[in-house]
Amino acid sequence: MGRTFSRPERMRMYMKQFVTEIEQLGADSVGIVLLISFFIGAVITIQIKLNIESPWMPRWTVGYVTREIMLLEFSSSIMCLILAGKVGSNIASELGTMRVTQQIDALEIMGVNSASYLILPKISALVIFIPILVTFSIFAGIIGAYSTCWFAGIMTATNLEYGLQYSFVEWYVWCGIIKSLFFAFIISSVSAFFGYTVEGGSIEVGKASTNSVVTSSALILFADIILTQLLKK
Incomplete structure (x- = not known):
């Protein structure tokens, strides 16, 4: 981490790599985030409507519970678990391949701080872009909830x-964004560590990719418990 967060030797190259990582790690994940969030929002609405429907329950309860689930857990924690599988394995396999093919060693021989050059743009890109993905996820989930009213007709859109x-509570939106910042750092740093420290051949790269996803997911769940306790009002 000390080498990773040292000042970039050539800021122009760092910014070029930073923009590339935003495109590869962040922008390329928008589609899967919107798709999953849309259908999860629709499914949550249907399940809540079917399971808590009662004369004693107000009709707007479905919309209220759907909103709380999307804001507090799914769009931040569960979505980051999904991204740990997609983005984390990408980072670990990329760095692992560079390690076993001695590309990282070549950078070191040329006097380049390979940790800062390769890892810092990935961490910066994820920390900046994942909160944007969380925001997209919230909106996509709400649109999915509305779609069940428009097309499935399980309840009126007015009640939803x-x-x-x-x-x-506006603070719940900020809770999701704050948690996503920590989760983004966990995904990028843990995956980069496993990929950067690979020893062996191509089989070890696959193991490192798997280990990075498992470890990132466990740390995200552990951090979620702590952050939820700290951020609650």
């Missing part, structure tokens, strides 16, 4: 809208 607006 009232539940989505009922007793809204």
